Amino acid sequence: MLEVLLVDDEPFILQGLQLLVDWEKEGYHISTASNGKEAYDFVSNNPVDLIISDIKMPVMTGIELLKAIRTELDKDIYFVVLSGYAEFGYAQEALRFDCTDYILKPVESEQLLSILRKVSALNQAKTSRTKDGIRKEKAYMERTLMHLLSGKYDVNDLEYVSQKTNIDEEKCYVEIQLDEQNPAEDFSDDDKKAMLAKLYTSACDYLKDDSIFCIRDISDSEQVYDIGFVYSESMAQRLQLTAKEYLIRFLEYMEANTNLAITVLVGKPVTGIRNISKSYGTANMLHSLQGFRDKKNIYFYEEEYKVGETGLIICKKQLDALITAIERGEHVEIRKCVEDFYEEMQKTGVTGSTMNLNINYLLFQLIHLASELDSEVNQEEILRIISETTSEEGIRRGGRTHLCRMSYAYGEYLAQLRKNVSRGVLGDVEEEIKKNYASNLTLKDLSEKYYVNSAYLGQLFRKKYGCSFKDYLNKKRIEEAAKLLRKTDMKIYEVAESVGYKDADYFVNKFIEAMGCTPTKYKKNF
Structure with missing residues (x-):
């Protein structure tokens, strides 16, 4: 509902205006004021979308009210003046202060309805522009934050974020x-x-x-x-x-x-x-x-890494043996090393901080191993996904079984790094995207099809094309969507579905991010 304030010093006119049309049916809720000052105080403390005000009133006139709202309160409120023929000059002055319209007295229902529907249409257009602006700003901020999170930002990114x-x-x-x-x-x-x-x-x-x-x-x-x-x-x-x-x-x-x-x-x-x-x-x-x-349910990094206590021990011998087994891809030896590690931890009287320190040592050594083979790949991301996917296979958290499975998977990943499996695979994936961009393509499915670790495939993709698999797929889909918008009369949601987006809002957001405007505006331009 839009909030409307009727302002007039004549009570019978206020009553007449309230009965003249079905305000609720038109989407308006009514409040009243008997002069400009009363209206000014009301607007200062309450949300108002539309004011319909007489010009000549005691204390504060309609023109003075309009000026005060525009200059003192700086509010973007639709303002309609009630004017007699003799007051037409006042109405002209009101228009100079961004008055939406004026109604000649005596007011007729059709005339008032026309004004109300005009204001509703203006408000709807303004709301739409606001939403588009918010979406565009959100998309730009999202891209800027991704630059900052990756550490690859510039002065323009900092300047934009500093405004917020x-x-x-x-x-x-x-x-x-x-x-x-x-x-x-x-x-x-x-x-x-x-x-x-x-x-x-x-x-x-x-x-x-x-x-x-x-x-x-x-x-x-x-x-x-x-x-x-x-x-x-x-x-x-x-x-x-x-x-x-x-x-x-x-x-x-x-x-x-x-x-x-x-x-x-x-x-x-x-x-x-x-x-x-x-x-x-x-x-x-x-x-x-x-x-x-x-x-x-919630992990705080600083709480998980309290390593300042005395008595913390790294089982370096057992962990180094496990790292060697992982590097060689020897599954039997991996199982043995994991058992040796847990037995040693039990002997020393395992604590949360001790286990954290040991696992932290292991994971950073694994990252170092992979970085020596390919320094340009985001190894932390690889390790994260390998750890998660081995858990997803039905392994309960917190056990040696998970460590074994993760070690097997990481050993296979290292083997792929040494073989440089990027030769040929990326070309096949690129061709697959060109043909099936509208399908539910995922790195996981493609990695299984081409026998490559999905996390590694994702990093190879970024290394070659300068963007993630998702971004590359989105770019292809947006390019095809733009063609459809230019060459067909398809509705926006139909275009979204035809290029692989089931969520129309998500499609609009991605389109704005890529093209700098909404699909609707893009279509109108052509």
Whole structure:
């Protein structure tokens, strides 16, 4: 409903206007004021979309009210003047102050209805422009934040973000992922995307004005369904909360409003947005290390890595033997080394911090091994996905079985690095995208088809084409969508479906990000 304020010093005119049309049917809710000053006070404290005001009134005239609203209150309110023939000069003056229209007295119902419907149409167009502007700004901010998270940003990125937040205050990266134990049955990719959209909407609702810092599809891998946002210390301070209290409330809100099982990973706090990539990296490490922790709903990096206590021991001999077995791809030896490691941990009296330190040592050594073979690949991302996919195969968290499975998979990944499997495979994948871009293509399916580790295939793709598999596929789909918009009369949702998008809103967002305007505007230009 639009809020309308009727202003006139004659009570019978106010009453007559209220009875002249069916305001509720036209989508309006009425309030009244007897002079300009009363109306000014009402507008100062209440939302108003439309004012219909007489010109000649005591205390404050209609023209004075209009000027005050435009100059003092700076409110974008539709304003319609009630004017007699003798007051036409006043009406002309009102038009100079962005008056929407004027109605000659005596007012007739058809004339009033015409004005109300004009205002409704103007408001609808304004709302549409606002939504398009918000979507475009959101898409641009999302791209800017991705630059910052990857550490590959420029001065323009910093300048843009500085308009929205204090770039020097303490920040951290927070990731929200669908819990692998969430569904009892198998869900399709579309089901998971729908759940992710639900998470994203709920996160934005909680963050309110800070929702511009929330991002969908953080990971390059199509196997990972997650969203994330950049937390700033001022978010909690505004509510007089600590960072931990704020983020726990965030988790509770998300669970209550989505009915989904989720896990929140809180990266290490850093000073300023320039260092947010470091926080993002620590959140990625939490991903990989979840398999070796007791299950929680929220992990804080600083709590998981308290290694300042005395008595912490690294079982270096056992771990180095395991690393050698992984490098050679010897499954029997891997199992033996894992058993030796757990036996040694039990002998020393395992604690949470001791286990954390040992697993951390192992994972960083594995990253180092792979980096020696290919320094340009994001090894943290590879390790994260390998750890998650081995858990997804039915392995319970926290056991030696998970460590064995992850070690097998990482050994196979190292073997692929040594063989340089990128020769030929990327060409086949590119051809597959050209032919089947509208299908539900995923890295996981393509990796199984071409016998390549999906995480490694994703990184190879980024290395060759300078973007993720998802971005490359999106680019192809948007290119084809643009052709359809230029050459056909298909509706927007039909274009979205024909190029592989089942979520029309998501399609619009991606189109704006790529083309700089909405599909509707793009179509009109041609």
